[in-house]
Amino acid sequence: MKLSAQEEYGLRCMLTLARAEPGASLTIPQIAEIERISGPNVAKLLRALKRGGYVVALRGQSGGYALARKAGEINVGEVLACLGGRIFDAGFCGRHSSATRGCGHNSDCSVRSVWRLVQSAVDDVLSRLTLADLLVEEAGVSVPERARRLSLPIVQVS
Amino acid sequence: MKLSAQEEYGLRCMLTLARAEPGASLTIPQIAEIERISGPNVAKLLRALKRGGYVVALRGQSGGYALARKAGEINVGEVLACLGGRIFDAGFCGRHSSATRGCGHNSDCSVRSVWRLVQSAVDDVLSRLTLADLLVEEAGVSVPERARRLSLPIVQVS
DNA sequence: GCAATACTGGACTTTTTGGTACAGATTCCC
DNA sequence: GGGAATCTGTACCAAAAAGTCCAGTATTGC
Numbered sequence: 001m002k003l004s005a006q007e008e009y010g011l012r013c014m015l016t017l018a019r020a021e022p023g024a025s026l027t028i029p030q031i032a033e034i035e036r037i038s039g040p041n042v043a044k045l046l047r048a049l050k051r052g053g054y055v056v057a058l059r060g061q062s063g064g065y066a067l068a069r070k071a072g073e074i075n076v077g078e079v080l081a082c083l084g085g086r087i088f089d090a091g092f093c094g095r096h097s098s099a100t101r102g103c104g105h106n107s108d109c110s111v112r113s114v115w116r117l118v119q120s121a122v123d124d125v126l127s128r129l130t131l132a133d134l135l136v137e138e139a140g141v142s143v144p145e146r147a148r149r150l151s152l153p154i155v156q157v158s
Numbered sequence: 159m160k161l162s163a164q165e166e167y168g169l170r171c172m173l174t175l176a177r178a179e180p181g182a183s184l185t186i187p188q189i190a191e192i193e194r195i196s197g198p199n200v201a202k203l204l205r206a207l208k209r210g211g212y213v214v215a216l217r218g219q220s221g222g223y224a225l226a227r228k229a230g231e232i233n234v235g236e237v238l239a240c241l242g243g244r245i246f247d248a249g250f251c252g253r254h255s256s257a258t259r260g261c262g263h264n265s266d267c268s269v270r271s272v273w274r275l276v277q278s279a280v281d282d283v284l285s286r287l288t289l290a291d292l293l294v295e296e297a298g299v300s301v302p303e304r305a306r307r308l309s310l311p312i313v314q315v316s
Numbered sequence: 317g318c319a320a321t322a323c324t325g326g327a328c329t330t331t332t333t334g335g336t337a338c339a340g341a342t343t344c345c346c
Numbered sequence: 347g348g349g350a351a352t353c354t355g356t357a358c359c360a361a362a363a364a365g366t367c368c369a370g371t372a373t374t375g376c
Contacts (some may be wrong), residue, residue, distance in 0.1 A: 001161045001242050060343025061351045084159050110292045121283045134268045198366050218373025221322040
């Protein structure tokens with residue numbers, strides 16, 4: 001269970017855009033410079049994020065990229081899913097099946113139950129976080145603290 | 159954030175061993191047959207699990223593999239960490255760093271805070287599950303239900 | 317002792333993912 | 347309208363993960 005390079009770098013690009021002045025846009029070379037990622041790679045990441053609807057692109061001489069919505073309205077979990085997929089996506093079932101039983105509600109599906117459980121735990125955490133929360137954290141409040149505050153209604157496992 | 163093939167198949171092998179009679183052992187071909195994984199691949203997975211101390215190997219004609227401890231004493235989270243590593247391992251920090259700031263307690267570390275948060279959410283869930291819990295589930299009780307029961311003390315996010 | 321059945325470990329091949337290159341299309345500014 | 351700066355899309359190369367192969371060692375049963 002590892003996180004992909006696209007998730008790490010893509011989320012960083014989003015945060016860099018979130019730090020920019022509202023309404024302003026950053027070019028690929030600018031983001032590449034700030035995050036020390038190669039230009040082509042930044043371009044690739046932003047393309048994916050654009051397809052997902054999280055950033056908008058302005059073409060032409062004074063173009064660049066900007067967040068599609070305000071930072072407080074962009075969910076971190078959704079962005080990560082766009083960049084790296086989900087742990088337990090639809091169609092996971094079909095890719096593997098054991099001999100004893102097919103894939104109804106038995107045997108090897110106890111394994112899948114674990115994945116579902118993990119997935120929903122991750123979702124519970126990430127669905128509460130927006131890009132804005134991460135910027136707040138940079139200003140001094142730690143993310144765990146912020147999350148604890150946000151999750152007062154209590155996070156159940158399943 | 160995907161789970162690796164080793165985690166999926168390795169955990170299945172563990173469950174197959176857990177289903178065997180206490181004290182009995184299964185050979186690689188047997189496990190391969192049951193789980194429809196190739197023999198060499200099963201061998202590789204079990205080698206990793208043996209290094210982790212989760213299974214023991216018996217060599218010779220009537221050899222095979224068996225769980226190193228009782229199913230109720232083998233933690234699912236530990237097994238998965240052995241098979242596929244952790245989301246946020248030590249040394250993650252050194253692999254990436256942004257331009258603006260190094261890697262103290264600022265900037266790009268707000269990203270790392272997210273990973274830490276996800277990691278601890280996953281740990282909270284998996285640290286409560288043993289192989290025996292998954293076998294119980296096969297007998298009728300769903301894993302989410304079982305987990306809910308186990309997590310009565312309430313699962314906080316951080 | 318000898319043959320059959322196991323596990324063991326390293327090297328190899330295949331597949332997937334990550335990253336790069338380059339030609340093309342769009343917009344702005346003069 | 348022309349040129350400069352920008353995004354866009356496909357194809358290509360490199361690195362890592364997944365899976366396979368094979369020669370080797372250990373143990374059992376006859």
